[in-house]
Amino acid sequence: MISVSLSINQLIEAIQQLSESEKQQVRGVLDGKYLLLTDEQKEEILRRESEYKSGRMKTYFLAEVKSSLNFLD
Known part of the structure; x- marks a missing residue:
């Protein structure tokens, strides 16, 4: 893991210097689009999706x- 010490203002300034494509990558990371899942986690998601779609999963x-x-509230 890489550790970089930047203030929020430095980070914003660095992001502003990126190309539009690079900015889209940063947006993707912030939106959670680049979540890294293990194979086991992916299999569990697919299993649960299958159970839900087949009607075998209890919903609330x-x-x-x-x-x-x-x-x-």
């Missing part, structure tokens, strides 16, 4: 989830 309304977590 948001209100039920909030209630079970004692979530207060």
